[in-house]
Amino acid sequence: MPLLELQQRLISAIFQRDQLAAAANLVKTQGRLNSEQRVGIYRNSAHGILLDYLESLYPVSLELVGTEFFGRAAHNFIDQAPPTSPFLAEYGVGFAEHLAQLPALQELMWIVEVTQLEWARHAAWHTVNQASSDFTQLETLSAQEQAELRFQLPHSAQLLSSTAPIHSIWLAHQTEPYADKLSFEEIDLQTAEQVLIFREHRHLHQISLNHDDAAFLKAVQNQATMNELAEQFAEQLPWLFSIALQNAWLTGFTTTQPV
Protein backbone atom coordinates (compact mmCIF):
# COMPACT_ATOMS: atom_id res chain seq x y z
CA MET A 1 0.00 0.00 0.00
CA PRO A 2 1.36 3.47 -0.85
CA LEU A 3 2.46 5.56 2.14
CA LEU A 4 -0.16 8.22 1.38
CA GLU A 5 -3.02 5.76 1.69
CA LEU A 6 -1.61 4.19 4.86
CA GLN A 7 -1.30 7.60 6.47
CA GLN A 8 -4.78 8.67 5.42
CA ARG A 9 -6.21 5.50 6.96
CA LEU A 10 -4.39 5.94 10.26
CA ILE A 11 -5.21 9.62 10.66
CA SER A 12 -8.85 8.91 9.80
CA ALA A 13 -8.91 6.44 12.69
CA ILE A 14 -7.47 9.08 14.99
CA PHE A 15 -10.26 11.54 14.23
CA GLN A 16 -13.15 9.16 13.47
CA ARG A 17 -13.90 6.31 15.85
CA ASP A 18 -15.67 4.25 13.14
CA GLN A 19 -12.46 4.13 11.07
CA LEU A 20 -10.49 2.13 13.69
CA ALA A 21 -11.03 -1.25 12.06
CA ALA A 22 -9.88 -0.08 8.61
CA ALA A 23 -6.63 1.21 10.10
CA ALA A 24 -6.18 -1.88 12.27
CA ASN A 25 -5.86 -3.96 9.07
CA LEU A 26 -2.52 -2.26 8.51
CA VAL A 27 -1.15 -3.19 11.89
CA LYS A 28 0.36 -6.36 13.39
CA THR A 29 -1.27 -8.02 16.37
CA GLN A 30 1.47 -8.62 18.90
CA GLY A 31 1.79 -9.27 22.62
CA ARG A 32 -1.20 -8.51 24.80
CA LEU A 33 -2.72 -5.95 22.45
CA ASN A 34 -4.53 -6.60 19.20
CA SER A 35 -4.14 -4.32 16.20
CA GLU A 36 -7.29 -2.33 16.94
CA GLN A 37 -6.13 -1.63 20.49
CA ARG A 38 -2.77 -0.49 19.12
CA VAL A 39 -4.41 2.00 16.75
CA GLY A 40 -6.59 3.01 19.70
CA ILE A 41 -3.49 4.03 21.67
CA TYR A 42 -2.75 6.58 18.96
CA ARG A 43 -6.32 7.82 18.89
CA ASN A 44 -6.17 8.29 22.68
CA SER A 45 -2.76 9.86 22.59
CA ALA A 46 -3.55 12.41 19.84
CA HIS A 47 -6.87 13.23 21.52
CA GLY A 48 -5.04 13.46 24.86
CA ILE A 49 -2.58 16.02 23.50
CA LEU A 50 -5.42 18.14 22.10
CA LEU A 51 -7.54 17.72 25.24
CA ASP A 52 -4.63 18.91 27.42
CA TYR A 53 -4.25 21.88 25.13
CA LEU A 54 -7.98 22.75 25.23
CA GLU A 55 -7.95 22.41 29.03
CA SER A 56 -5.05 24.86 29.21
CA LEU A 57 -6.93 27.23 26.93
CA TYR A 58 -10.26 27.04 28.79
CA PRO A 59 -9.40 26.43 32.49
CA VAL A 60 -12.40 28.32 33.90
CA SER A 61 -14.87 26.66 31.51
CA LEU A 62 -13.36 23.35 32.61
CA GLU A 63 -14.02 24.17 36.27
CA LEU A 64 -17.55 25.31 35.50
CA VAL A 65 -18.67 22.21 33.58
CA GLY A 66 -16.42 19.66 35.31
CA THR A 67 -13.67 17.44 33.94
CA GLU A 68 -15.91 14.69 32.63
CA PHE A 69 -18.32 16.92 30.72
CA PHE A 70 -15.45 19.01 29.36
CA GLY A 71 -13.62 15.89 28.23
CA ARG A 72 -16.63 14.52 26.37
CA ALA A 73 -17.34 17.87 24.71
CA ALA A 74 -13.68 18.24 23.76
CA HIS A 75 -13.43 14.75 22.24
CA ASN A 76 -16.49 15.41 20.08
CA PHE A 77 -15.11 18.80 19.09
CA ILE A 78 -11.76 17.24 18.12
CA ASP A 79 -13.48 14.63 15.93
CA GLN A 80 -15.75 17.22 14.31
CA ALA A 81 -13.00 19.77 13.71
CA PRO A 82 -9.52 18.17 13.69
CA PRO A 83 -6.57 20.57 13.58
CA THR A 84 -5.48 21.58 10.09
CA SER A 85 -2.43 23.66 11.00
CA PRO A 86 0.91 22.79 12.57
CA PHE A 87 0.51 25.90 14.72
CA LEU A 88 -1.30 24.52 17.74
CA ALA A 89 -2.14 28.00 19.09
CA GLU A 90 -4.50 28.44 16.13
CA TYR A 91 -6.57 25.49 17.29
CA GLY A 92 -9.61 25.71 19.56
CA VAL A 93 -11.48 28.62 17.98
CA GLY A 94 -15.11 27.61 17.78
CA PHE A 95 -15.10 25.57 20.98
CA ALA A 96 -17.55 28.03 22.57
CA GLU A 97 -19.91 27.60 19.59
CA HIS A 98 -19.55 23.83 19.97
CA LEU A 99 -20.56 24.08 23.65
CA ALA A 100 -23.47 26.35 22.71
CA GLN A 101 -24.97 23.48 20.66
CA LEU A 102 -24.99 21.03 23.57
CA PRO A 103 -28.47 20.37 25.06
CA ALA A 104 -27.11 20.37 28.63
CA LEU A 105 -25.93 23.96 28.30
CA GLN A 106 -29.07 25.48 26.74
CA GLU A 107 -30.08 27.10 30.04
CA LEU A 108 -26.46 27.90 30.95
CA MET A 109 -25.39 30.19 28.12
CA TRP A 110 -23.37 32.25 30.61
CA ILE A 111 -20.86 29.38 30.66
CA VAL A 112 -20.51 29.65 26.88
CA GLU A 113 -19.89 33.38 27.31
CA VAL A 114 -17.06 32.60 29.74
CA THR A 115 -15.62 30.22 27.12
CA GLN A 116 -15.74 33.07 24.59
CA LEU A 117 -13.87 35.25 27.05
CA GLU A 118 -11.17 32.62 27.45
CA TRP A 119 -10.70 32.40 23.68
CA ALA A 120 -10.52 36.23 23.53
CA ARG A 121 -7.72 36.14 26.12
CA HIS A 122 -5.85 33.55 24.05
CA ALA A 123 -6.33 35.53 20.82
CA ALA A 124 -5.19 38.79 22.46
CA TRP A 125 -2.08 37.12 23.90
CA HIS A 126 -1.10 35.75 20.49
CA THR A 127 -1.64 38.97 18.54
CA VAL A 128 1.69 40.24 17.26
CA ASN A 129 3.44 43.26 18.73
CA GLN A 130 2.66 46.76 17.54
CA ALA A 131 4.72 49.92 17.66
CA SER A 132 4.15 52.01 20.76
CA SER A 133 1.62 54.80 20.43
CA ASP A 134 2.55 58.30 19.42
CA PHE A 135 -0.08 61.02 19.71
CA THR A 136 2.30 63.99 19.33
CA GLN A 137 1.33 64.47 15.66
CA LEU A 138 -2.29 65.11 16.67
CA GLU A 139 -1.61 68.81 17.22
CA THR A 140 -0.35 69.40 13.70
CA LEU A 141 -3.38 68.12 11.76
CA SER A 142 -4.97 70.20 9.03
CA ALA A 143 -8.69 70.95 9.10
CA GLN A 144 -9.30 68.33 6.41
CA GLU A 145 -7.35 65.72 8.35
CA GLN A 146 -9.27 66.62 11.49
CA ALA A 147 -12.50 65.79 9.69
CA GLU A 148 -11.29 62.26 8.96
CA LEU A 149 -9.58 61.72 12.34
CA ARG A 150 -10.25 58.28 13.75
CA PHE A 151 -8.67 56.50 16.71
CA GLN A 152 -7.50 52.93 17.05
CA LEU A 153 -7.73 50.35 19.80
CA PRO A 154 -4.70 48.08 20.36
CA HIS A 155 -4.44 45.45 17.59
CA SER A 156 -4.93 42.82 20.27
CA ALA A 157 -8.11 44.42 21.64
CA GLN A 158 -11.10 42.16 22.15
CA LEU A 159 -14.27 43.99 23.14
CA LEU A 160 -16.86 41.61 24.56
CA SER A 161 -20.44 42.46 25.31
CA SER A 162 -22.01 39.68 27.33
CA THR A 163 -25.31 39.05 29.06
CA ALA A 164 -23.52 37.51 32.05
CA PRO A 165 -20.83 38.93 34.39
CA ILE A 166 -18.04 37.02 32.64
CA HIS A 167 -15.20 39.11 34.03
CA SER A 168 -16.43 38.60 37.61
CA ILE A 169 -16.94 34.88 37.06
CA TRP A 170 -13.48 34.56 35.55
CA LEU A 171 -11.92 36.45 38.49
CA ALA A 172 -13.75 34.26 41.00
CA HIS A 173 -11.94 31.25 39.53
CA GLN A 174 -8.45 32.71 39.83
CA THR A 175 -6.16 31.83 42.71
CA GLU A 176 -4.48 35.26 42.69
CA PRO A 177 -6.00 37.84 45.09
CA TYR A 178 -7.33 40.38 42.54
CA ALA A 179 -8.67 43.59 44.13
CA ASP A 180 -12.13 43.43 42.53
CA LYS A 181 -12.53 39.67 43.01
CA LEU A 182 -15.82 38.37 44.46
CA SER A 183 -16.53 34.82 45.45
CA PHE A 184 -18.68 32.94 42.93
CA GLU A 185 -21.63 32.89 45.40
CA GLU A 186 -21.61 36.70 45.61
CA ILE A 187 -22.02 37.15 41.84
CA ASP A 188 -25.42 37.92 40.33
CA LEU A 189 -25.43 35.87 37.12
CA GLN A 190 -28.05 38.18 35.58
CA THR A 191 -25.70 41.16 35.41
CA ALA A 192 -24.43 42.00 31.92
CA GLU A 193 -20.78 43.01 31.54
CA GLN A 194 -18.70 44.74 28.88
CA VAL A 195 -15.15 43.50 28.90
CA LEU A 196 -12.01 44.77 27.22
CA ILE A 197 -9.03 42.45 26.80
CA PHE A 198 -5.74 43.52 25.27
CA ARG A 199 -2.05 42.77 25.48
CA GLU A 200 0.52 45.35 26.45
CA HIS A 201 4.03 43.90 26.09
CA ARG A 202 4.03 40.79 28.31
CA HIS A 203 0.93 41.74 30.24
CA LEU A 204 -2.61 40.73 29.36
CA HIS A 205 -5.17 43.28 30.56
CA GLN A 206 -8.77 42.33 31.23
CA ILE A 207 -11.11 45.11 32.34
CA SER A 208 -14.81 45.26 33.10
CA LEU A 209 -15.85 48.54 31.50
CA ASN A 210 -18.52 50.93 32.74
CA HIS A 211 -21.33 51.75 30.33
CA ASP A 212 -19.83 55.00 29.01
CA ASP A 213 -16.32 53.67 28.45
CA ALA A 214 -17.73 50.63 26.69
CA ALA A 215 -19.89 52.77 24.39
CA PHE A 216 -16.93 55.02 23.62
CA LEU A 217 -14.58 52.13 22.78
CA LYS A 218 -17.29 50.48 20.70
CA ALA A 219 -17.67 53.68 18.68
CA VAL A 220 -13.88 53.89 18.23
CA GLN A 221 -13.82 50.26 17.15
CA ASN A 222 -16.57 51.03 14.61
CA GLN A 223 -14.28 53.74 13.20
CA ALA A 224 -16.32 56.75 14.25
CA THR A 225 -14.64 60.02 13.25
CA MET A 226 -13.72 62.66 15.81
CA ASN A 227 -16.79 64.67 14.76
CA GLU A 228 -19.07 61.67 15.20
CA LEU A 229 -17.58 60.95 18.62
CA ALA A 230 -18.12 64.60 19.61
CA GLU A 231 -21.74 64.35 18.52
CA GLN A 232 -22.35 61.06 20.33
CA PHE A 233 -20.58 61.84 23.61
CA ALA A 234 -20.85 65.68 23.76
CA GLU A 235 -19.30 67.16 26.93
CA GLN A 236 -18.30 63.70 28.22
CA LEU A 237 -15.78 63.27 25.40
CA PRO A 238 -12.68 64.89 26.98
CA TRP A 239 -13.16 62.75 30.08
CA LEU A 240 -13.63 59.54 28.04
CA PHE A 241 -10.52 60.35 26.03
CA SER A 242 -8.33 60.96 29.02
CA ILE A 243 -9.45 57.70 30.69
CA ALA A 244 -8.80 55.77 27.46
CA LEU A 245 -5.37 57.32 26.94
CA GLN A 246 -4.31 56.85 30.57
CA ASN A 247 -5.15 53.15 30.34
CA ALA A 248 -3.51 52.57 26.97
CA TRP A 249 -6.87 51.64 25.42
CA LEU A 250 -6.02 53.76 22.38
CA THR A 251 -2.82 53.12 20.49
CA GLY A 252 -2.97 55.36 17.47
CA PHE A 253 -5.01 57.32 14.98
CA THR A 254 -5.51 57.70 11.25
CA THR A 255 -6.51 60.66 9.16
CA THR A 256 -7.50 58.79 6.03
CA GLN A 257 -10.78 57.11 5.16
CA PRO A 258 -10.95 53.49 6.25
CA VAL A 259 -10.78 51.01 3.39
Add this chain to the structure above:
Amino acid sequence: MTPNPILGCGIGLRFQHIDQILAEKPPIPWLEILADNYLTPGSVQQDYALEIAEYYPVTLHGVGMSLGASDPFNETYFQRLKALADRIQPAWISDHLCWTSAHGWVSHDLLPLPYTEATIKHVVQRIREAQDRLERRLVIENVSSYLQYQQSSLTEWEFITAVAEEADCKILLDVNNIYVSAFNHDFDPCKYLDSIPIERVQQFHLAGYEDKGTHLLDTHGAKVSDPVWGLYALALKRFGALPTLIEWDNQIPSLEELLAETHKAMETQIYAFA
Protein backbone atom coordinates in the same frame (compact mmCIF):
# COMPACT_ATOMS: atom_id res chain seq x y z
CA MET B 1 27.72 34.77 14.86
CA THR B 2 29.14 31.39 15.93
CA PRO B 3 26.58 29.23 17.67
CA ASN B 4 27.31 28.66 21.34
CA PRO B 5 28.68 25.24 22.26
CA ILE B 6 26.18 22.71 23.54
CA LEU B 7 27.83 20.80 26.35
CA GLY B 8 26.64 18.70 29.26
CA CYS B 9 23.05 18.22 30.24
CA GLY B 10 20.35 20.77 29.42
CA ILE B 11 16.59 21.06 29.76
CA GLY B 12 13.70 21.55 27.41
CA LEU B 13 12.39 25.11 27.82
CA ARG B 14 8.82 25.08 29.10
CA PHE B 15 6.61 28.15 29.34
CA GLN B 16 6.04 27.65 33.09
CA HIS B 17 9.74 28.26 33.78
CA ILE B 18 10.54 31.16 31.46
CA ASP B 19 9.92 34.05 33.86
CA GLN B 20 11.97 32.36 36.57
CA ILE B 21 14.84 31.59 34.21
CA LEU B 22 14.93 35.14 32.89
CA ALA B 23 14.73 36.62 36.39
CA GLU B 24 17.25 34.34 38.12
CA LYS B 25 19.48 33.23 35.21
CA PRO B 26 20.30 29.90 36.87
CA PRO B 27 23.37 28.06 35.57
CA ILE B 28 21.80 25.77 32.93
CA PRO B 29 24.34 24.47 30.39
CA TRP B 30 21.92 24.80 27.47
CA LEU B 31 18.24 24.82 26.56
CA GLU B 32 16.23 23.12 23.86
CA ILE B 33 13.50 25.45 22.60
CA LEU B 34 10.32 23.80 21.30
CA ALA B 35 10.38 25.74 18.05
CA ASP B 36 6.71 25.28 17.19
CA ASN B 37 5.58 27.42 20.14
CA TYR B 38 7.75 30.40 19.21
CA LEU B 39 7.45 30.66 15.43
CA THR B 40 5.18 33.67 14.96
CA PRO B 41 7.34 36.69 14.13
CA GLY B 42 6.60 39.64 16.40
CA SER B 43 4.73 37.53 18.94
CA VAL B 44 5.28 37.79 22.67
CA GLN B 45 6.18 34.08 22.57
CA GLN B 46 9.00 34.67 20.10
CA ASP B 47 10.25 37.60 22.18
CA TYR B 48 10.69 35.17 25.06
CA ALA B 49 12.65 32.71 22.92
CA LEU B 50 14.90 35.47 21.62
CA GLU B 51 15.57 36.68 25.15
CA ILE B 52 16.40 33.18 26.38
CA ALA B 53 18.84 32.78 23.48
CA GLU B 54 20.64 35.94 24.57
CA TYR B 55 21.68 34.25 27.80
CA TYR B 56 21.91 30.53 27.04
CA PRO B 57 23.19 28.26 24.29
CA VAL B 58 20.12 26.82 22.56
CA THR B 59 18.97 24.24 20.07
CA LEU B 60 15.63 24.29 18.25
CA HIS B 61 13.46 21.19 18.48
CA GLY B 62 10.36 20.82 16.35
CA VAL B 63 7.39 18.50 16.09
CA GLY B 64 5.74 20.08 13.06
CA MET B 65 7.97 19.37 10.05
CA SER B 66 6.13 16.09 9.47
CA LEU B 67 9.23 14.73 7.74
CA GLY B 68 7.66 11.37 6.98
CA ALA B 69 4.35 12.69 5.65
CA SER B 70 3.07 12.44 2.09
CA ASP B 71 1.32 15.81 2.28
CA PRO B 72 3.33 18.73 0.87
CA PHE B 73 5.51 20.59 3.39
CA ASN B 74 3.78 23.49 5.14
CA GLU B 75 5.42 26.53 3.54
CA THR B 76 4.65 28.95 6.37
CA TYR B 77 6.05 26.54 8.93
CA PHE B 78 9.38 26.27 7.13
CA GLN B 79 9.62 30.01 6.40
CA ARG B 80 9.02 30.86 10.02
CA LEU B 81 11.36 28.18 11.32
CA LYS B 82 14.12 29.36 9.01
CA ALA B 83 13.55 32.98 10.07
CA LEU B 84 13.64 32.06 13.76
CA ALA B 85 16.78 29.96 13.28
CA ASP B 86 18.47 32.81 11.43
CA ARG B 87 17.79 35.12 14.37
CA ILE B 88 18.55 32.70 17.20
CA GLN B 89 21.43 30.80 15.56
CA PRO B 90 20.73 27.52 17.35
CA ALA B 91 23.56 25.01 17.50
CA TRP B 92 21.26 22.69 15.52
CA ILE B 93 17.63 22.00 14.64
CA SER B 94 16.03 18.65 15.39
CA ASP B 95 12.70 17.03 14.56
CA HIS B 96 11.36 13.49 14.54
CA LEU B 97 11.61 10.56 12.18
CA CYS B 98 7.84 10.22 11.92
CA TRP B 99 4.84 11.93 10.40
CA THR B 100 2.20 14.12 12.04
CA SER B 101 -0.13 15.12 9.22
CA ALA B 102 -2.17 13.59 6.39
CA HIS B 103 -5.40 14.37 4.58
CA GLY B 104 -4.92 18.04 5.50
CA TRP B 105 -5.31 17.07 9.17
CA VAL B 106 -2.57 17.61 11.73
CA SER B 107 -2.49 15.15 14.62
CA HIS B 108 0.08 17.04 16.75
CA ASP B 109 1.23 13.56 17.69
CA LEU B 110 4.30 11.63 16.52
CA LEU B 111 3.04 8.81 14.30
CA PRO B 112 5.30 5.93 13.26
CA LEU B 113 6.35 5.10 9.71
CA PRO B 114 6.32 1.70 8.02
CA TYR B 115 9.92 0.51 7.90
CA THR B 116 10.41 -0.33 4.22
CA GLU B 117 12.88 0.52 1.46
CA ALA B 118 10.23 2.66 -0.22
CA THR B 119 9.74 4.70 2.96
CA ILE B 120 13.50 5.19 3.31
CA LYS B 121 13.59 6.66 -0.20
CA HIS B 122 10.66 8.94 0.51
CA VAL B 123 11.92 10.22 3.87
CA VAL B 124 15.48 10.72 2.65
CA GLN B 125 14.23 12.96 -0.12
CA ARG B 126 12.04 14.89 2.36
CA ILE B 127 14.90 15.37 4.84
CA ARG B 128 17.17 16.56 2.05
CA GLU B 129 14.56 19.07 0.99
CA ALA B 130 14.06 20.23 4.60
CA GLN B 131 17.82 20.63 5.01
CA ASP B 132 17.96 22.70 1.83
CA ARG B 133 15.08 24.89 2.97
CA LEU B 134 16.63 25.48 6.37
CA GLU B 135 20.16 25.67 5.00
CA ARG B 136 21.26 23.44 7.86
CA ARG B 137 21.94 19.82 8.52
CA LEU B 138 19.07 18.31 10.49
CA VAL B 139 19.15 16.10 13.54
CA ILE B 140 16.40 13.45 13.50
CA GLU B 141 14.98 11.75 16.55
CA ASN B 142 13.65 8.21 17.00
CA VAL B 143 10.07 8.20 18.36
CA SER B 144 8.32 5.87 20.79
CA SER B 145 5.87 3.55 19.12
CA TYR B 146 2.91 1.39 20.02
CA LEU B 147 2.29 -0.39 16.74
CA GLN B 148 4.13 -2.11 13.91
CA TYR B 149 2.78 -2.11 10.36
CA GLN B 150 2.12 -5.33 8.48
CA GLN B 151 4.23 -4.03 5.61
CA SER B 152 7.34 -3.22 7.71
CA SER B 153 10.26 -5.36 6.59
CA LEU B 154 13.13 -3.68 8.45
CA THR B 155 13.91 -3.11 12.11
CA GLU B 156 13.70 0.42 13.45
CA TRP B 157 17.48 0.59 13.90
CA GLU B 158 18.07 -0.51 10.31
CA PHE B 159 15.56 2.09 9.18
CA ILE B 160 16.94 5.08 11.10
CA THR B 161 20.52 4.18 10.20
CA ALA B 162 19.74 3.96 6.48
CA VAL B 163 17.80 7.24 6.55
CA ALA B 164 20.55 9.12 8.42
CA GLU B 165 23.29 7.75 6.15
CA GLU B 166 21.46 8.47 2.90
CA ALA B 167 20.10 11.88 3.90
CA ASP B 168 23.44 12.70 5.54
CA CYS B 169 21.78 13.99 8.69
CA LYS B 170 22.54 13.47 12.37
CA ILE B 171 20.61 11.46 14.93
CA LEU B 172 19.09 12.51 18.23
CA LEU B 173 18.87 9.27 20.19
CA ASP B 174 16.00 9.35 22.63
CA VAL B 175 17.06 6.69 25.10
CA ASN B 176 13.66 6.58 26.76
CA ASN B 177 11.96 6.12 23.39
CA ILE B 178 14.25 3.19 22.60
CA TYR B 179 13.39 1.60 25.94
CA VAL B 180 9.63 2.20 25.51
CA SER B 181 9.58 0.80 21.96
CA ALA B 182 11.79 -2.16 22.96
CA PHE B 183 9.30 -3.09 25.69
CA ASN B 184 6.27 -2.55 23.43
CA HIS B 185 7.69 -4.54 20.51
CA ASP B 186 9.78 -7.00 22.47
CA PHE B 187 13.21 -6.28 21.04
CA ASP B 188 16.56 -5.87 22.77
CA PRO B 189 17.33 -2.15 23.33
CA CYS B 190 21.06 -2.90 23.56
CA LYS B 191 20.97 -4.37 20.07
CA TYR B 192 19.36 -1.11 18.90
CA LEU B 193 22.16 0.98 20.46
CA ASP B 194 24.87 -1.28 19.06
CA SER B 195 23.52 -0.93 15.52
CA ILE B 196 23.54 2.87 15.33
CA PRO B 197 26.66 4.32 13.70
CA ILE B 198 28.63 6.17 16.38
CA GLU B 199 29.57 9.21 14.32
CA ARG B 200 25.93 9.93 13.36
CA VAL B 201 24.71 10.57 16.90
CA GLN B 202 24.63 14.19 18.00
CA GLN B 203 22.52 14.26 21.15
CA PHE B 204 20.53 12.20 23.68
CA HIS B 205 17.06 12.72 25.08
CA LEU B 206 15.92 11.39 28.44
CA ALA B 207 12.35 11.45 29.75
CA GLY B 208 9.89 9.51 31.88
CA TYR B 209 7.27 7.00 30.73
CA GLU B 210 4.16 5.56 32.32
CA ASP B 211 3.63 1.80 32.72
CA LYS B 212 0.13 1.03 31.42
CA GLY B 213 0.36 -2.69 32.17
CA THR B 214 -0.08 -3.80 28.58
CA HIS B 215 2.44 -1.28 27.23
CA LEU B 216 4.71 1.59 28.20
CA LEU B 217 3.43 5.05 27.29
CA ASP B 218 5.91 7.84 26.56
CA THR B 219 4.25 10.57 28.65
CA HIS B 220 7.19 12.88 29.42
CA GLY B 221 5.35 13.22 32.72
CA ALA B 222 7.71 11.65 35.26
CA LYS B 223 11.31 11.23 36.32
CA VAL B 224 13.59 9.16 34.14
CA SER B 225 13.12 5.51 35.14
CA ASP B 226 15.91 3.28 36.48
CA PRO B 227 16.13 0.99 33.43
CA VAL B 228 16.42 4.06 31.19
CA TRP B 229 19.29 5.38 33.33
CA GLY B 230 20.93 1.99 32.82
CA LEU B 231 20.45 2.14 29.06
CA TYR B 232 21.74 5.72 29.08
CA ALA B 233 24.96 4.54 30.76
CA LEU B 234 25.42 2.01 27.95
CA ALA B 235 24.73 4.69 25.34
CA LEU B 236 27.35 6.95 26.91
CA LYS B 237 29.92 4.17 26.70
CA ARG B 238 29.20 3.58 23.03
CA PHE B 239 28.67 7.13 21.76
CA GLY B 240 30.63 9.20 24.30
CA ALA B 241 29.49 11.97 26.63
CA LEU B 242 27.23 13.65 24.10
CA PRO B 243 24.94 16.56 24.99
CA THR B 244 21.93 15.24 26.85
CA LEU B 245 18.55 16.79 27.40
CA ILE B 246 15.80 16.14 29.95
CA GLU B 247 12.28 16.42 28.49
CA TRP B 248 9.28 16.97 30.77
CA ASP B 249 5.93 17.99 29.27
CA ASN B 250 3.18 16.76 31.56
CA GLN B 251 2.75 17.49 35.26
CA ILE B 252 5.67 19.83 34.78
CA PRO B 253 7.74 20.03 37.98
CA SER B 254 9.53 23.02 39.49
CA LEU B 255 12.65 24.20 37.72
CA GLU B 256 14.67 22.92 40.67
CA GLU B 257 13.29 19.38 40.32
CA LEU B 258 13.93 19.45 36.60
CA LEU B 259 17.51 20.60 37.11
CA ALA B 260 18.00 17.81 39.66
CA GLU B 261 17.40 15.35 36.80
CA THR B 262 20.17 17.03 34.80
CA HIS B 263 22.52 16.60 37.76
CA LYS B 264 21.64 12.93 37.85
CA ALA B 265 22.51 12.69 34.15
CA MET B 266 25.88 14.31 34.81
CA GLU B 267 26.53 11.84 37.66
CA THR B 268 25.70 8.99 35.29
CA GLN B 269 28.22 10.41 32.82
CA ILE B 270 30.90 10.59 35.51
CA TYR B 271 30.24 6.99 36.65
CA ALA B 272 30.12 5.74 33.06
CA PHE B 273 33.66 6.92 32.48
CA ALA B 274 35.09 6.31 35.96
